[in-house]
Amino acid sequence: MAVTVADPEPGTPHHPARPRRFPRAWLLRLAAALVSGFAYYLSFAPRPLWWLAPLAFAGLALVLRGRRRFWGAFGHGFAFGLAFFLPLLTWLLDFLGPDFGPWPWLGLSLALALYYGLAGGLITLVARLPLGPLWGALVFVALETPRAWFPFGGFPWGRVAFSQPEGAFLPLASIGGAPLVGVAVVGTGFGLAALAARLRETRKLTRPAVVAAAGTVLPLVAGLALWPTIGTGPQDGELTVATVQGNAPDIGLALQGERDVLRRNTIAESERLLQDVRTGKVPRPGLVLWPESATTVTGPDPQVDGLVAGFGVPALVGALYELPDGHLQNSVIVWDPRTGPGQRYAKQQLVPFGEYVPARKVAELVTPFLDAETVDMVPGDGANQTMAVAGTRVGTFVCYEAAFDYPGRDAVRDGAELLVVPTNNAWYGRSEMSVQQLAMSRLRAVEHGRAVVVSAVSGVSAIVAPDGTVTSSTGLFTADSLVGRVPLRTQTTLSDRLGAWTEYGLLALAIAGVAGGLVLRFRTRRASAGTAAGEAAD
Structure with missing residues (x-):
């Protein structure tokens, strides 16, 4: 940015001012973007700081305020995203271990931050539209949709809604799912920034300030007003459920070769639980749940048969199931105490580089754990996602699938009265990954x-x-177990009835807003060019 000086006095040597390479305002904006991104990370579990998320987006909005150039705003959005994803995804370091180094963690964080950069750039197009903060929120959350598709089949970890497992915005999930919660959080933050800017400029409550105040308060009021409508009581009775946590060694990716340990630990904890049931220490469950990949099923399994028969009630067994061709499916199997294994659900949304390897030829060049004998798991087709077991219908989605909208929705639409989530987070050490995933289940x-x-x-x-x-x-x-009674519910939320239409409707609005912003910018530039031409002619 060049500095303009007055004309020098006659005879005074002229020394043109040197432009500042790093203007202070630019550095302040960059620092604010980084601080806001880190504050956004702090709003995620295990910290119960859900209210930090809208404040973080208010900081981002103030950074972007007045920006007209796409690439400048892209840079600030990218900085916000990088300061968010780098700490959020540190569990990748625990998962992969020192053999990989920091490169997968850095690479994924950079790739995801690009979406936030694109959001920052596109927000410059909609900022001048009426209700600019709302359009900005729609644009930001709309980019979570392609992030669930790409890269590597999608990685929706860190969606805005996942910062809200409690607090004022959570009830909105029953109306419009994760997308609506996200728009409410970002819209509140953007509205707060607009309100602060208006009051600073005019120092009085003008109409634009009132509109900004309404945009800030309405999502909060709507969420709080919906709390009494969130039903928790049983509608088709109750079920006592036991879940078994056998434990595993904390060795990251090396756990791949310790599947026998997982099985032994799960069986040992199940036997302890069965003893507690027989002695009356805990209630007798109506359903026993094993975690993801607790065992491997390649044929008849008398040991599991005997254990389930000892409980005398059905079990949902998380298992790696061997198909006739030798490939494995990450499955949940209904295990009857009399007839043994029955219906089976196979995980649909596999974890890239964990359960299958995209771009295998390239990955083999940089990954020490791949060779020609490493075989990808086979994804399921969605069959038996809701299964009849223990006198009710139970919907299942496995581990990583909690981050995606469709598995839980499909299960409930198929009549599920209870949802179960078998998972294996032992890969990720004592990081925040497990509680981040639990926050997703709370939202669901x-x-x-x-x-x-x-x-x-x-x-x-x-x-x-x-x-x-x-x-x-x-x-x-x-090693531990939980036994508790849960309500069985049949009522379908508006979110499930609307399904993906909410997400795609918000996406369509965001696209329309960007198109409108482009038209407005084109007309403004043409009008400015016409005015300049007229002045030149005069």
């Missing part, structure tokens, strides 16, 4: 109006009420 509970039971290999296992409250939970890397 409200979104679908169902109790959710999370069964983890090494924690955190939990029983979640339909209002997102955790009624009981375990610690990390401990």
